[in-house]
Amino acid sequence: MATTAPEPTYHPHVPGHLLWDNDFNDFCHEGDDPHVAAARLIGQPPVILGRSVSFGRPAWILTNHAAMEQAFLSPHIFSNQRGGPGAGALGETAFRMIPVELDPPEHGKYRRILHPYFTPQSTRRLDGMVQETCDALIGQFAGKGGCEFIADFGSRLPNLVFLRMMGLPEDMLDQFLVWEKGMIHGKDDATRTQSTQAVLGYLGQFIAEQRKAPGTELMHLILNGEVDGKPMRALDVLGTVFLLYVGGLDTVYSSLGFIFNHLARDPALQQRLRNHPADMPKAVDEFTRAFPVARPTRTVAQDCEFLGAPLRKGDLAVLPTYIAGRDPAVYADPHRIDIDRKARSITFATGPHLCLGIHLAKREIRTALEGFLQRFRDIRIPAGETWEYHTGGVLGVDRLPLEWRVG
């Protein structure tokens, strides 16, 4: 007699063909390439219910580019209030990461405050600072013939850029790196919450001092920002500064990690980019297309049917952009890196929450690539060594040993 596996009992209203009885993070960790592993979901129905997705809880998983694009553009169905990146982890119910944990129209009132700082033109004014930061970091290991890319460069670059944008003391870098490790890699909820609270405590004090005389243009904008004609609440100022910290942290260094992991295995591309520096912007577009790291979370705002899935108010949904970046319906031969393709992507989301730091992030990636490629030949992973990565809310690279010839 044929036996059938018992149907999972969660969400009894969901038809069996939409139930996916797996742990999403484990699934993405199978094999040796998380982007390839995750992309195996393409071809499933566009919206499936995973058994264990977000901190072990079930959530809807959007499984292709078109579905995610539509969801990003439908905030009335896929809400960012709570359930967003910081939900639950901060132990502070009134605390919101601004503007990412708000929905339109409230969202736009807060995003407006930051927007002028992050336009392509404004971001260009940060080029010198990013360049100087990259040069200083590379200078610390340039003579050694190799480095552990993540510890020596990848994690330091976005932290330093944040400290400099905010006017925070740079001798706090090591402390910020420790806090960041606790927040992202903390072994349990208590460690993660403790680290998050330590950062919030420090930033809160810093903001209080800055109120007397903001030290940078960005702090000036934030502290003078008004919503409906009134200054932002103190907790929302903190939520804004904190989001600028976490938003550009493991996203940048993990993207850099995946990109340099590829570069180290593609000597022809290294040479092409050295010989044709004008190709760099399209290389950055292609790299960010192929190596998305974020998996924005949404809370379903109303009972409805979305692309065949019976969503219920309060359900969680995740939009793994690293699946979208490998969708063959949008990108021919999606696992191949081809810097000549026109690579429009949703790596930085689309719609109201389009990443505010997109131009800065691309500048950091470009400057890092130029810095390494101009100084070093034959960048590679040393024989017998390997890279390490993790899956989860953000795909991340933990360790990437590199070596090179100088010249």
Ligand code: HEM
């Ligand atoms: C490669 C690096 C980065 C990636 C892949 C990335 C990706 C994303 C994604 C997917 C979102 C949408 C989140 C959502 O819809 O819930 C987002 C939002 C955001 N990002 Fe980034 N990001 C990167 C770097 C940065 C940097 C460097 C900064 C800041 C300096 C930044 C600041 C923000 C902010 C403030 C938002 C919220 C925008 C809003 O809600 O209106 N990001 N980012």
